[in-house]
Amino acid sequence: MMEPHLMEDDHILPFQAEGLDVRGRVVRLGPAIDTILRRHDYPAPVSRALGEAAALTLLLGTTLKFDGRFILQTRTDGPVRMIVVDFQAPDRVRACATFDRAAVDEAIAAGRSSTIDLLGQGHLAMTIDQGPDMARYQGIVALEGESLEAAADQYFRQSEQIPTRVRLAVAENYVAGKGQSWRAGGMMIQFLPSSPDRMRMADLPPGDAPEGAEILQQDGTLEDDAWVEAKLLMGTVEDHELTDPTVPAEELLYRLFHERGVRVFESSPVIEKCRCSREAVTSMLRNFSQQDRRDMVADDGSITVTCEFCNTRYEFDKAEADELAKA
Known part of the structure; x- marks a missing residue:
């Protein structure tokens, strides 16, 4: 059983479910994302899209082992033309969005205001900048009517060949004495067994296979049981569990992985801070x-x-x- 561990807002919590060979991170954003979104007075659907992108950037960027920058950027043909989230290791984040207000209003009126609808077709670029004396690394994933979660999964399949699942959520909650406040959260799990052979999988959805059926990949190999179980557990995570300040991240992790054993590590803070001067x-x-x-x-x-x-x-x-x- 996990030791009690208090996770505050604007923190990243790493964890490990050893029984499933899974490692991951949980991000909880409160005042930091609220400040970013409210200073621009974005329409609510644009705020949600940018909040998702910020949570995703922090899940990925805080894995850096050096003091560099991780930059997530979308360029698409939808109402939200561009999103940029700039994470400066170890703890600083800033973000903004460029959008066509008339097109966003039209999308809202037509009931097409999800992040997928607002982004449209284009690409997602993730850049690692280790400093002026080091080469930049950039990975690009096509956005073709998929969520940012799916794009992140695809990025890891293509570039890192690490089976990955991401969940993102954004909500505008009422806080007593403070009124409405934006919050964002996310969780990422990765399958990292000691044997590389266990990771050789296409990691495609099994479709509507009947319960108990063997799940085969394109190469004819069975998908690892531990990763199947981890994905099923991840699929039970609800949006409110990622954004509700009354649901501690540790409580969520215990609910998901206690039967297999889960261990949390020291959390790290996130600060909303621009680099301009x-x-x-x-x-x-x-x-x-x-x-x-x-x-x-x-x-x-x-x-x-x-x-x-x-x-x-x-x-x-x-x-x-x-x-x-x-x-």
Whole structure:
């Protein structure tokens, strides 16, 4: 049985179900995701899509063993054109979305406001940036009417060849004394047996096979029983169990895996914090051509730049703009 372990909001909790050769993580986001979503005043379905993407990014990014960045980005043809979530290891996250408000309103009116509907067709890119002296690694998965959960599963099948399942949930809950507050949560499990032969599987859904039937993969091999059991247990997780602050993550893990034994490890915090600064914006402006900088100058001679992540406005008066224009 697990030792009592208190998990607060805005934390990641790693765990291991040794009896199933499964490792995983649970993310719970409260004030951090609420701050990100409310500062932009997104329509509710856009907030849910961005909340899912943030939870997924943290499940993946916090597995990094170095102080780098993990960036998740979607580019699609749906009402939500782009989502960007930037995680700076070990604990900082920022996120934003670009969308067509008229198209989003039309989708809501037509009852097509799920994350799948809003994203449409395109791709999901996940980039690992280990710093200026290291090469970037990027994995790309097609988004073709699938959820972010399914896209993450596909990413691991293609790039890491690790059987993986992801569950994501976002909710706007009422908190006494604080009103409505956005919350997000997620869980990821991965099948990591000691024998590599046990991982050689296509990991495709078995369809409507009758109970007790042997589940075969495309190569004719049986899917490992432990992974089948882990996926079935994962399938019982409900959205509210991932977002409800009154349901501790440890309680959820115990419900799922207590028969096989589950162990939790030290949780790590998540902080909502943008990386922008006046110095960074000045440096960015200097990287533009002279003509581009001159085109940014307002009628009063000033330049104003607003950070897309945190909505902070950086204003450069006429003298500063003139100096930048000459650089």
